[in-house]
Each structure stands twice: as structure tokens, then as C-alpha cells.
């Protein structure tokens with residue numbers, strides 16, 4: 282049994298064959314956490330989790346969906362069906378979604394400074410806005426005693442500063458930093474989320490040095506398809522096995538050992 286701790290089965294990419302994709306995962310005994318990125322996708326994640334065995338939901342607002350006139354954010358086509366662009370975080374609405382027993386985390390939330398305004402003044406405002414919405418969602422997680430699924434892109438210092446000031450459980454999803462950064466997160470009690478990006482970036486050192494009891498595996502599907510499945514293929518939960526295999530190879534241990542440990546970690550963190 283494997284656990285894909287970060288999938289987006291709620292995205293448009295699965296509109297034609299979502300049922301088949303879920304069946305394939307169920308057949309292989311793969312448990313999935315379907316992760317929301319704004320209200321609409323969070324709602325979809327809850328609906329999907331409610332109607333499918335072995336699927337759980339995370340609800341939250343990704344920083345790229347924050348309503349702002351500071352920058353014209355590039356919209357992901359996968360989520361194009363969920364326009365209009367930009368959302369103001371409404372805690373009460375998310376709180377209502379969290380009434381479902383299938384909601385196991387707040388995510389994905391975090392900071393993303395990849396697309397940013399050009400002037401310093403606007404950039405500062407932009408960062409402050411992201412931090413504010415991130416903190417509001419961390420407070421929601423605290424209120425509901427739920428772990429968090431954190432997205433961080435080019436924002437380590439600010440993100441770490443915020444997490445350090447609180448007592449939260451969670452995972453840094455799609456980790457792409459250094460082992461030193463990973464260690465700082467682990468010292469706060471966070472897990473490190475590893476996915477198919479390990480075929481693109483050199484995370485060898487991080488994987489070798491991160492203890493097995495701190496690693497979670499994920500796909501981030503439909504994105505980041507492991508190389509073993511071919512370049513242009515859409516990713517899906519069953520491909521999480523390639524991530525497990527690569528971790529096993531790098532650590533020089535068996536597939537089963539990685540599968541067992543990461544599943545145990547996911548069960549513990551998300552209480553599933």
C-alpha cells in the first residue's frame with residue numbers, strides 16, 4: 282500500500298476519465314489526498330473524497346490565487362475552469378468545508394515569490410499580502426487541529442520565520458531546497474514531501490540524508506510525471522511508485538521499506 286499525499290484529482294485534467302484514474306489507484310491500494318488550491322477546487326476535493334473510498338481531501342488557498350492588483354498572476358490552465366481569477370480568503374467558507382470527516386489537512390497554502398511585481402514597493406506589499414493570507418490559513422489549521430500542506434517557492438526565509446513562530450504539524454510539499462533547509466523544517470517537526478521533481482532537480486543529497494521517518498511521497502499530479510512514464514504523459518496517483526523506487530535506489534534500501542515507512546508517516550500525520 283502506498284499513499285499519494287498530494288494529488289489534484291479535482292483538476293480539469295481528469296474531467297474525461299476521473300473515475301478510471303481513481304479505480305486504478307484503488308486497485309493498487311493507493312490512498313490519495315486530493316488537494317484544493319482555492320475554494321472551488323477545495324470543494325471539489327471534498328466532494329470527491331466523500332464519494333470515493335481511499336480518497337481524502339485537503340482544503341486551502343494557494344498563494345497564486347490570492348486576489349491582488351499588484352501583479353497579473355499567470356493562471357494555470359488546468360484550473361482554468363474555475364475562473365474568475367483571484368479570491369479573497371474567506372475563513373468561514375473553508376471552515377464549513379472542513380466539516381466533512383474526509384478533510385484531513387489545510388492546504389495547499391504557503392508563499393510563492395516566483396512571479397512577482399517589479400518595483401520594490403509593490404513587491405513588499407505583495408509579500409505582505411501573501412504572508413497575511415498564509416497566516417490566516419495557519420490559524421484555521423490551529424483552530425481545527427489539522428496539519429498543513431505547505432507550498433514554498435523562492436520564499437524559504439519568510440516561510441520558515443512564520444512556521445517557526447507557531448506550533449503546527451505538516452509537510453513541505455514538493456521540497457526542492459537544500460538539506461540544511463530540510464533540516465530546519467524537520468526540527469520544527471515537519472515532513473519533507475518528495476515527488477517526480479527528483480527526476481528534474483538534483484535532490485540526491487536531501488533524499489540520502491533525510492531520515493525515512495520524515496519523508497512523505499506524492500505525485501502532485503497532473504504535474505511532474507516521473508521520467509519512467511515518459512515526458513508528456515499526464516501524471517496520476519499510481520505513478521507514485523516511481524518516486525518510492527527512486528528513493529529506495531538512492532538510499533540503497535528496498536522498495537517495500539520505503540513504501541511501508543512513508544505510508545506509516547502519512548497515516549500518522551493525517552490520521553488516516
Ligand SMILES: [Zn+2]
Nearest residue numbers: 287316389501
Ligand atoms: Zn499541488
